[in-house]
Structures are given as C-alpha cells and as structure tokens.
Amino acid sequence: MSDQLRRIPSVDRLLGTPALRERAAFYGRRLVVAAVRETLARVREEARAGAEVPPQEALIARIVADLEHRLAPLLRPVINATGVIIHTNLGRAPLSAAARAAVAAAAQGYSNLEYDLPEGRRGHRIDHVERLLCELTGAESGLVVNNNAGAVLLALAGLAQGRGVLISRGQLVEIGGGFRIPDVMARSGARLIEVGTTNRTHRADYERALQQEPDVALILRAHHSNFRIVGFTTEVGIGELVELGARYGVPVMDDLGSGALLDTSAFGLAHEPMVQESVEAGAAVVCFSGDKLLGGPQAGIIVGRAEFVDPLKRHPLARALRVDKLCLAALQATLLHYLRGEATRDVPVWRMIGASVAEIDRRARRWRRRLRRVGIEAVLVDGRSTVGGGSLPGETLPTRLVALPVADPDGVAAALRAADPPVVARIEDDRLLLDPRTVLPEEEEPLLRAVQQAVV
Numbered sequence: 001m002s003d004q005l006r007r008i009p010s011v012d013r014l015l016g017t018p019a020l021r022e023r024a025a026f027y028g029r030r031l032v033v034a035a036v037r038e039t040l041a042r043v044r045e046e047a048r049a050g051a052e053v054p055p056q057e058a059l060i061a062r063i064v065a066d067l068e069h070r071l072a073p074l075l076r077p078v079i080n081a082t083g084v085i086i087h088t089n090l091g092r093a094p095l096s097a098a099a100r101a102a103v104a105a106a107a108q109g110y111s112n113l114e115y116d117l118p119e120g121r122r123g124h125r126i127d128h129v130e131r132l133l134c135e136l137t138g139a140e141s142g143l144v145v146n147n148n149a150g151a152v153l154l155a156l157a158g159l160a161q162g163r164g165v166l167i168s169r170g171q172l173v174e175i176g177g178g179f180r181i182p183d184v185m186a187r188s189g190a191r192l193i194e195v196g197t198t199n200r201t202h203r204a205d206y207e208r209a210l211q212q213e214p215d216v217a218l219i220l221r222a223h224h225s226n227f228r229i230v231g232f233t234t235e236v237g238i239g240e241l242v243e244l245g246a247r248y249g250v251p252v253m254d255d256l257g258s259g260a261l262l263d264t265s266a267f268g269l270a271h272e273p274m275v276q277e278s279v280e281a282g283a284a285v286v287c288f289s290g291d292k293l294l295g296g297p298q299a300g301i302i303v304g305r306a307e308f309v310d311p312l313k314r315h316p317l318a319r320a321l322r323v324d325k326l327c328l329a330a331l332q333a334t335l336l337h338y339l340r341g342e343a344t345r346d347v348p349v350w351r352m353i354g355a356s357v358a359e360i361d362r363r364a365r366r367w368r369r370r371l372r373r374v375g376i377e378a379v380l381v382d383g384r385s386t387v388g389g390g391s392l393p394g395e396t397l398p399t400r401l402v403a404l405p406v407a408d409p410d411g412v413a414a415a416l417r418a419a420d421p422p423v424v425a426r427i428e429d430d431r432l433l434l435d436p437r438t439v440l441p442e443e444e445e446p447l448l449r450a451v452q453q454a455v456v
C-alpha cells in the first residue's frame with residue numbers, strides 16, 4: 001500500500017506540467033493548487049482502500065475536469081448556426097465593428113461620460129445618445145436604461161404610480177424570462193385595468209373604461225412579443241388610441257419591444273411597428289430594447305414627449321437602472337449607423353435580415369465543398385430562418401441550410417457544442433442543420449473545423 005502511495009506525484013511536480021501551468025495562467029494559481037490538493041487527497045484515500053494510483057496523465061485529466069466543473073460555465077463566444085437572428089439565449093444582437101471599437105475605446109481610458117467639455121463642468125451621461133435618438137425617431141426627449149423591462153417599469157412607476165393603466169386583455173403577455181405585463185404593472189405601483197377580451201378589443205372598450213374608471217393615468221399598448229393572435233381578432237391602433245386618450249386627457253404609452261427603426265416589410269417580412277410611427281402618432285412615451293431589432297447593446301430606450309420623458313430622468317429608479325459607459329458607447333455607434341443610412345450594411349442584425357437566399361446559397365455551397373474535401377458529404381436543403389427576439393412572431397425568411405450526414409444528430413450536436421468555440425446548430429426532423437445566415441464571415445473557419453472534428 002505504501003508503495004502505491006509513493007507513486008502519487010507531488011503537488012509541485014503536477015503544477016509544473018504544461019497542462020496545469022496553462023490552467024494556472026488562466027484561472028490563477030490559487031484555484032489550481034486547491035484542485036490539485038483535493039484530487040490528490042482523494043487519490044490517496046482510494047489508494048489506502050486498495051485502488052491503483054492512476055498514471056500522471058489521468059491525474060491531470062481529473063484535476064482539469066474538477067477545475068472546469070467548479071468554474072464552468074464561463075461566458076464565452078459561441079457560433080450561432082441556428083438561423084435565429086435575435087437569439088436571446090445566445091446574447092441577442094452581435095455588435096457592429098464600429099460599436100465594438102467604441103466599446104474598446106470607452107473601456108480603455110477616461111471619457112466625457114458625465115462631463116461637459118466646452119463648459120468644463122458636470123454633464124449628463126444620457127446627453128450623448130439623446131440627441132441621436134431624437135434625431136432618428138422625431139421624439140422631443142429620450143432616456144436610456146439597463147433594458148426594456150426596466151424602461152417599462154420606470155415609465156409605469158414614473159407616470160402611473162398609484163393610478164390606473166388601461167390595457168387590452170390581448171396584450172397581457174409574458175415576454176419570457178419572467179417578464180409579465182401584469183406583474184411589472186404591480187411592481188410599478190400602477191393599477192391594472194383590463195379592457196376588451198383576449199382576441200378582440202374595440203375602441204368602445206377603451207372609451208367605456210375612460211368614462212367609468214376614476215383616475216386613469218395611462219393607456220398602455222404592449223407588443224405581443226413572441227406570440228400571435230390569429231383568426232377573429234381586433235386591436236385598436238396606436239393613432240386611434242392617442243386620439244381617444246387626448247379626448248380624455250390620458251397619455252398613451254407604447255411598449256414596442258423590438259424597436260425597429262427600419263421597415264421590415266422591405267425585407268419580405270410583415271411590417272413590424274416602428275419607433276418613428278409611434279412617435280409620429282403622438283405616443284407620450286415609447287419603450288423598446290437596444291439589442292433586438294435595433295441591433296445594439298442591451299439597453300432599454302424611452303423616447304417621447306418631453307413633458308412625460310423628462311420627469312423619468314429624475315426618478316430614483318432611473319438612477320438604479322442607469323446604463324454604463326460601455327453600453328452608451330456601443331449604442332451611440334449603433335445609432336450613428338442609422339443616421340448615416342448604412343445600418344443594413346453595418347449592423348449585423350440587419351445584414352442578416354437582408355441577406356438574400358442567393359448569397360446564403362453561395363456560402364452554403366462553399367461550406368459543402370470544404371466539407372467534401374475532408375470526406376463529409378453535406379446536403380443543401382431549403383429552409384427558413386427566424387428573426388426572434390420577440391419581434392415578428394411566426395415570420396420567417398427563406399434560407400439554404402447545410403444538412404450534415406449523421407446518424408446521431410443529437411450526439412453530433414453535443415459534440416459541436418463542446419467545440420472551441422462552441423457551435424449551436426439546429427435539429428429538425430432528425431436532421432442536423434446549419435444556417436449560414438446567422439454565422440458571421442469570420443466564424444466560418446472555426447465552424448467548419450468544429451464540424452470536421454465532430455462528424456469524423
């Protein structure tokens with residue numbers, strides 16, 4: 001037995017191996033030492049109980065597995081081959097090159113985040129993007145917070161705390177990730193007043209509530225997000241709601257969710273409500289996400305009439321939900337793409353939406369050629385990509401998919417997820433599919449390498 005124990009290598013010897021030196025450089029020495037000690041203690045116990053001491057290679061593998069188990073999962077880049085453009089689980093919108101550069105520049109040193117350079121005194125962090133937001137949307141005033149859930153909470157708390165808010169029963173939705181309109185309403189301190197029915201809400205339903213309910217602060221319109229009511233349905237449009245509200249002195253709040261600044265119907269999709277349209281229609285406040293169809297960083301944006309938006313800037317929740325300089329840098333760079341009219345070229349989400357089937361087909365053919373050279377016979381099939389992110393529910397874009405010739409799609413999909421960087425593919429009808437639409441050009445090489453390793 002003592003013979004066995006003598007075969008256990010020392011902590012220092014293990015720490016000197018290339019594998020563990022590499023791990024120590026990444027995770028720090030302290031954690032690696034702890035993992036080595038723990039594994040060796042277990043091995044010693046096993047040896048006393050009569051087990052063989054594993055060879056050094058196996059010991060190192062155990063230590064590495066232990067380390068990775070303790071610290072996993074770290075946040076890391078992933079290749080999205082699912083064809084879902086705004087994939088919430090995979091981090092929603094990839095940033096443009098200019099937005100990434102702006103983040104790096106803002107991160108590197110100091111900035112005029114809250115400093116008025118001409119005057120040499122304190123400024124406001126929102127000023128930088130507010131002008132851009134107003135220019136792009138036609139709004140009088142704008143505000144940015146951490147995400148759209150926060151924007152909706154802030155707007156309701158600031159404009160309707162302790163008072164009534166009208167909303168159609170068809171819009172009492174759960175968006176996902178625990179965001180339910182009725183719950184957010186309750187948290188904000190506003191009183192929910194449901195009007196109409198699940199599938200049909202008429203102007204007269206709102207009007208009756210406006211006449212009967214005491215103290216109505218707002219009419220709220222909420223985008224259905226990721227579901228669609230089909231068939232026998234009626235909803236009152238934003239213009240009509242604003243007109244009706246005005247007659248009773250009640251402002252309208254529009255939670256658009258995805259916040260399109262470009263017209264999706266120009267890309268063969270249904271028309272997604274645009275921010276400019278709601279502002280133009282006279283909504284008092286319009287809320288939308290920064291990382292859905294806007295294609296920027298995670299943020300919640302509120303634009304609208306100064307009389308309603310300005311007080312929100314001074315609300316205590318605005319301070320609690322404020323955005324950091326990295327977000328503002330990325331958002332500013334993203335908004336500038338729209339202002340310069342280059343969003344469809346430079347904002348990745350829009351480049352993906354705008355990619356033609358012919359263009360995707362060319363990429364798919366190239367992948368197939370490359371895979372054939374390493375003995376993998378992929379097949380190209382027609383398919384659909386989706387926009388995702390709660391926008392355009394049920395709407396899809398035609399695409400060309402690369403189907404991998406595998407008997408065990410689940411097993412190969414798992415191997416792709418274990419690659420470095422991980423690749424997330426799609427399984428449909430027992431077929432393992434890759435959609436080039438959501439794969440960035442610079443990700444093609446690592447993707448094809450991962451496929452080669454996972455399939456062979």
Ligand SMILES: *Cc1c(COP(=O)(O)O)cnc(C)c1O
Nearest residue numbers: 147148149223225256257289390
């Ligand atoms: C996505 C969405 C939200 C939440 O936005 P986040 O930026 O994810 O916080 C709120 N309302 C609607 C209608 C949405 O689609």
